[in-house]
Amino acid sequence: MAYSIQTVSEKTGLAISTLRFYDKAGLLPFVARDSSGYRAFTDGDLALLHTIVCLKNTGMKIADIRRYIELVMAGPTTAKDRSALLAAHREKVVAKQQEIARSLAEIDYKLQMYASPEAEEKVAQEWAMASADKEKNGLPNPFTA
Amino acid sequence: MAYSIQTVSEKTGLAISTLRFYDKAGLLPFVARDSSGYRAFTDGDLALLHTIVCLKNTGMKIADIRRYIELVMAGPTTAKDRSALLAAHREKVVAKQQEIARSLAEIDYKLQMYASPEAEEKVAQEWAMASADKEKNGLPNPFTA
């Protein structure tokens, strides 16, 4: 039994319009049509769609996902290319994760400051320094609360 | 000494056009102008800009960053609101990081499969199953290499 687009939408959490958009974008060349022209998703299609979602979740662009799918469609001989593509993507994702972690650490530092007992003084101090910074340069002070 | 927009661009890695865009979007209300109408960034401004970049790096939308900056501009009394805003953002970022990690783990699983000695068979097997899946449902088989 094949699945309708609505069923697939429910199973994957992707909007029906998104599934059609992906199809038009060349991400779903493997999805067949029934006698009425309706998309008929098999379980194998769902597996591939799941991979597409993983790539999307990790920030891969549609155009690159299409490239991966093209390799899959071209058969087992492209296994090495697929592997290379995924490995390159993996490295980019890891780098991005690290960058986000660094920024998050800075946000955590600020949070911790706001949570400390001396938060009030510290914030007031920051305020004073920013103001002084403006005055020092003969610039109008926008910190006017 | 205040910094020109070009200098700030070099220090932050943000394009000049991006800095102007951020200013127009209300992210840089603290940046003063000199007698010629040129933007004059102080060190304090750079610190705030750095925070903006952290928020941007972690995926916060411009509109939300503006909200944070508005709180900063409103003075030390808004410290609790800022803290709440950052804490909420932090949770979203952590959740997103975990989701990415899960998807990455699946990509890693595929990579590991491609790297195994039995990769060739496994890929051929996947291919056969996807094909069978189509035939079983009386659908055209798009896997035609």
Added chain:
DNA sequence: ATAAACCCTAAACTATACTTTAGGGCAAGG
């Protein structure tokens, strides 16, 4: 045989974040 619930495409529209272009001022050196 008709209404309700699905499915389809093409094309226009939206959102987000920038970048580019066009037109023009200011400041320093030759």
Added chain:
DNA sequence: CCTTGCCCTAAAGTATAGTTTAGGGTTTAT
């Protein structure tokens, strides 16, 4: 004076990823 290098704004353009709309078949139960 005038060229060169910065700076400015406003507005249009680009890129990416969808979503919505308009118009139209299909399937199923009544």
